[in-house]
Amino acid sequence: MAGESGSREQWGSRAGFILAAIGSAVGLGNMWRFSYLTNEGGGAAFLVLYLLLVAAVGVPVMLAELVIGRGSGRSPIGALAHYGGDRWRPLGALFLASGFLILSYYSVIAGWTLRYAVSALGGFSADSGAYFEQVATGPASVAWHLLFMTLTVGIVVGGVNRGIERVSIVLMPLLFVIICGIAVYAATLPGAGSGYAFYLDIHLEKVFDWQVLNHAAGQAFFSLSLGMGAMLTYASYLSEDENLPNESVIIAAADFAVAFVAGLAVFPLLFALGLQHEVGASSLGALFITLPTAFHEMGGAGRVVGLLFFVALAVGALTSAISLLEVVVSTAIDQLGWSRSRAAIVLGAACALLGIPSALDLGVLGFMDQLAGTLFLVFGGLMLSIFVGWVMPDPVAEARQGAEGVPWFFAWRWLLRSVVPVLLLVVLWQSLRALFG
Ligand code: PHE
Helix, strand or coil: CCCCCCCCCCCCCHHHHHHHHHHHHCCHHHHHHHHHHHHHCCCHHHHHHHHHHHHHHHHHHHHHHHHHHHHHCCCHHHHHHHHHCHHHHHHHHHHHHHHHHHHHHHHHHHHHHHHHHHHHCCCCCCCHHHHHHHHHCHHHHHHHHHHHHHHHHHHHHCCHHHHHHHHHHHHHHHHHHHHHHHHHHHHCCCCHHHHHHHHHCCCHHHHCCHHHHHHHHHHHHHHCCCCCCHHHHHHCCCCCCCCHHHHHHHHHHHHHHHHHHHHHHHHHHHHHCCCHHHCCCCHHHHHHHHHHHHHHHCCHHHHHHHHHHHHHHHHHHHHHHHHHHHHHHHHHHHHHCCCHHHHHHHHHHHHHHHHHHHHHCHHHHHHHHHHHHHHHHHHHHHHHHHHHHHHCCCHHHHHHCCCCCCCCHHHHHHHHHCHHHHHHHHHHHHHHHHHHC
């Protein structure tokens, strides 16, 4: 059953839904955190660990969200209450809080990418460190954050079909083309081979470290937009005949592919210019200081490649931000009876205000990312797996709609009941210790 309100918005096409969901998944996480973590966490060994986590945890939790969303035809709070009763409403509320908090700082970083894209037109600064200081602090940082939030609100006001879907159908293919184009160009540069080696060199010893497992799990949730109801909300606009198991694999595979290819683009660029020693400082530093240095040193070609790169980043960030805002907006429409424009404008403005401290202080931004972007998501994923594994009456029957003949359902429910919650509990415990210990 597709919810009770016949008037609920719907995606225009299957491709529209898939591109919007991929748009949610592919974002700053793919280009900002992934290559950095891979390099830090043991190269190819990290990749294998990450892929295992995506397959054993990411895809099952994604399918769980899609199933609850489509089956209930409601936003998170209503969807959880629909299958689990009122005592599951607080989990829905936590989802809203996570989305809201993540969007508040995500938009700040997205604002910087916009600014870098615009300033690439005039060439990258010779002193990227100083330039980043200028961009990332003070009124400038606030202003670009507000601009980015305005764009996000503008698209969400347009609605599921004429806003989110339309934008995703145009922007996502553009992003793929740009990232692949840069990767191909980077392959022709002199240092490319050592760049790949640096990115993917196997360091087995690093993988057997709790910290690396935490990072990989946190990254999987953040990158796949799981644990806060974004995928659930998008799926609530679906009709019955979608093959959700296949869809969850397609979305996860596309997300991984973009992250992987972005790494193939970034490391050769840094190596070609001898900047590999500057990668270490922080993931944000690598993105906003080291890479722009490379673009500066590449001269004219650097301007073009740099412009394209930051456009791709801004595009990825935009299609992710609209999914974050849509979670709260759709809840205000369902639960409070607000109009879409009112919900998007009021909630977008509130989120913009909440992001100002992050725009002014990198410490606040980092803390929010740890708290909401990692801990809350992992906790949300844990609760979701318990919900669908143990509480929801018959998730397999719901998942089977439109997906006859997909053989892995049994493993799905079993994973959600056992492996996923146990693993996430360990990760949660470890991350709490790292954060507060
Ligand atoms: N998946 C997005 C990214 O990688 C971020 C995001 C997280 C979006 C949670 C929605 C929900 O950038």
